[in-house]
Amino acid sequence: MGKKVRIADVDQVPEGTAAEFVAEDRIIALFHVDGQYYAMDGVCPHAGGPLGEGSLSGNVVTCPWHGWQFDVTTGQHCLNERLCHPTFPVTVEADGIYIELPEANSE
Ligand code: FES
Numbered sequence: 001m002g003k004k005v006r007i008a009d010v011d012q013v014p015e016g017t018a019a020e021f022v023a024e025d026r027i028i029a030l031f032h033v034d035g036q037y038y039a040m041d042g043v044c045p046h047a048g049g050p051l052g053e054g055s056l057s058g059n060v061v062t063c064p065w066h067g068w069q070f071d072v073t074t075g076q077h078c079l080n081e082r083l084c085h086p087t088f089p090v091t092v093e094a095d096g097i098y099i100e101l102p103e104a105n106s107e
Contacts, residue, residue, distance in 0.1 A: 002089075002100040009096050013037065018061055018072075020052025024101060028052070028088070031072040033059045038072045039088040039099040051085075 007021040013032045020042050021028050027042035029052035038059075042052045049065030056062075059073050069078040070085055077083035088099040 002102045004091075004098050004100050006096045006098050007039070010092060013097075016056060018052050018054055018056045020050055023099060026101065028099060029054070029061070029072075030090075030097065030099075031056055031059075031061060033072060036073075037090045037092060037097055039090050040070065040072055040075055041086040041088075044068060045083065045085055 005023045007023045007028055008030060013019045013030050015032050018029055018031045021030055029040045029042035031038045040051060042050060044051050044063045044065065046066055046068050049063040051061055051063055054061040054063050059071055060069050060078060061072050062069050070076065071078065075085040075087040088101060091098045
């Protein structure tokens, strides 16, 4: 069981967009696709680019720095099947959007 952290208001990430937030000490990219929210580690594994500032097309985000692409619903890199970027469960509650981060000692 991870730690539930509120990261955004429900109206902060309109449908079809991405945004970057900080939860605890992590940068989180939050995506809104087809009425669902998806959270992924916001730091691109290539060279640290801001995935939350990437362009979103359907369920694929393109890193703004060098164009690596990820399926935001799974974290899967679109070309390298061995590369899967961390994602976090998202829940929407009356007072905002929450993600579940792993406990510090479980990583
Ligand atoms: S930092 Fe994301 S593609 Fe290079």
